[in-house]
Amino acid sequence: MxxxxxxxxxxxxxxxxxxxxxxxxxxxxxxxxxxxxxxxxxxxxxxxxxxxxxxxxxxxxxxxxxxxxxxxxxxxxxxxxxxxxxxxxxxxxxxxxxxxxxxxxxxxxxxxADWETVKILVNKNLFYEIGDKMNYLTPHSWDINDLNNLNEENFPIIAKPVFRRTSSNEDLKYITQNMDRLRFNIIKNKNELVKFIKRENEFIDKLIFQEYVNGMSDSMYTVGIYSDRHSEILGLFTGHKVRGYPADSGDCVVGECVKVPEHIIKNTRRIVKDLKYSGIAEFEYKKDSISGEFKLIEVNPRSWSWIGITPACGVSLPLIAYKDSCGQNVTFTESNQKDSSVRYVKIIQDFFNCNFNYKKDYPQWNMSLSEWIHDINTKKIIFAEFNAGDWMISIRLLYGSLVRVTGSLKNSIFNHSNTK
The missing domain is CATH 3.40.50.720 (NAD(P)-binding Rossmann-like Domain)
Incomplete structure (x- = not known):
């Protein structure tokens, strides 16, 4: 090459x-x-x-x-x-x-970060075990050998991969595809658990079972950080996922800046120090929609999907990371915007989700065109597809969307004609 x-x-x-x-x-x-x-x-x-x-x-x-x-x-x-x-x-x-x-x-x-640290964070079994011992606000988890001891009051629980992506010298595409398929599974009772284990027996050793934290993707909160080689946080962003796709657990489509409770920041700082973390990371918390309690769902030991919002919030984590890595002087910076004053939007995807896709996935988020326009409006919007005058990106994404819509219309017309 x-x-x-x-x-x-x-x-x-x-x-x-x-x-x-x-x-x-x-x-x-x-x-x-x-x-x-x-x-x-x-x-x-x-x-x-x-x-x-x-x-x-x-x-x-x-x-x-x-x-x-x-x-x-x-x-x-x-x-x-x-x-x-x-x-x-x-x-x-x-x-x-x-x-x-x-x-x-x-x-x-x-x-x-160093491998000893990253290994803990990408291996969910290991991280939740440590999180439970150290009271990192992680949900309670069970491995396959503990499931027989569950009582009905433990349900619902979720099953999810120990990891979805890892580097290797083998062809892991089959495993990866199935880990994507199994990224979030709600199991409501013992009967469903037995059926799930039987159906997914091939992958059961690659899954972890965990207490379910109530709420959809809009219950997710991000603490994004950059810490130096001494595990001192030099950049701190806090935000909230407004909508994901799929609605229950999907990647962020619309996110906004918000403040989070101080104990969440303290918890994040403690973990960074304890694990000797360095680099960019996303701490994903979920606020239980019933109890209001925050739980640490995972830590991503790298940048995350909507890091593009951080420069507009006065804390450019990419630039801070670059400068510090090059030995330039960097002082601590944190987000400086009022709640919900800045939003990051994948505008093309959100348009189709709110006007079409959520009808099946989550009708509560289905909107008319005028409702959608009113909903996304805020003081400052970072459009993922239309940013930095990078017009080749915009043209390619618009063209790709047009191709997909045309293909969907053709399939709908073909299927309709075949049903007559």
Whole structure:
């Protein structure tokens, strides 16, 4: 695989961003607007690789070619005149870079925690065990051997993967597809549990069972941080997921800045210190819609899907991470906006969700066009698809949406004619 021809020596280090979906795109656009040259490194041409702020470089997929990816990355970085800053934006990229952090640090500046820390966070069994002992506000969990001891008052419970993505030298696509399918399963009673275990027996050792925290995706709150190599938090963002898709547990489609209770911030700081965390991370809390209690659902040891909101809230985590990694002086910054004054919106996806998809998924969020326009309106909106004057991104996403809509209409007409 040939190193991209247009990559040249620069005065400042490059930023290399991995997995260039909206997460990676937001980092590329924020750094690019601040004059930092970016390389969009991915195994496919995802949307961020078309940004005007980045040069695309294809690389091996760490999901199934970890050793090949690390070998390629090491040699790529070695040819640059400054150590580049590495931004992994999905679990398997973060795992691969963290596992090989010592080696890669010879030629780069990885924005990721040490492997001993990342290993705890990506392995849900291990993290919840520690969380229970240390009172990290994590929900109670059970492994497969504990399930026979459950009483009816323990239900409902949820089943979810121990991990969804990890780097390896094997073909894990079959496992990954099924972990995506099983990302969130509500089990209401013992009878449903028996049926679930029988049906999913092939994957049961890859799942964890946990107490159910009431609420839909709008019960999710984010504490986003960047901490330095001494585990001192230099950037702090707090926000709230307004809508996800699917509605119960899906990725953020609309998110906004909000304050969270002080004990949530203290809990986050304690975990960062205890685990000696460094780098960007998302702490995902869920506020129980009945009790009002906050529970720590997971910690993502890398940037998250709507990190693009942070610069508009006065705490640009990508820029803070870049500057600190390069040895520049950085002082503590936190979000400075009033609640709900800034929103991050995947506008195309949210339009289709609220006007069509939620009819089946969650009718409470189904809206007319005028209701939807009124709902998303706020003082400041960051449009994921229309940001930073990056018009090639906008054109490609609009074209892709048009193709999908046209295809859906054709299928509907074809199915309707066949039913006559």
């Amino acid at each position: 040939v190193i991209y021809e247009k990559v040249v020596n620069t005065v400042e280090p490059y930023a290399i961003v991995f997995n260039c979906y909206f997460n990676g795109l937001s980092i590329i656009q924020e750094l690019g607007k601040n004059g930092i040259k970016c390389i969009a490194m991915d195994c496919i041409r995802d949307i961020g690789t078309f940004s005007k702020y980045a040069q695309y470089q294809k690389c091996p997929d760490p999901l199934e070619n970890e050793d090949e990816f690390i070998y390629f990355l090491y040699n790529f970085c070695k040819k640059l005149n400054h150590k580049p800053v590495l931004f992994p934006t999905n679990d398997h990229w973060a795992v691969a870079i963290s596992k090989n952090k010592k080696l890669l640090s010879e030629v780069s500046l990885p924005v990721v």
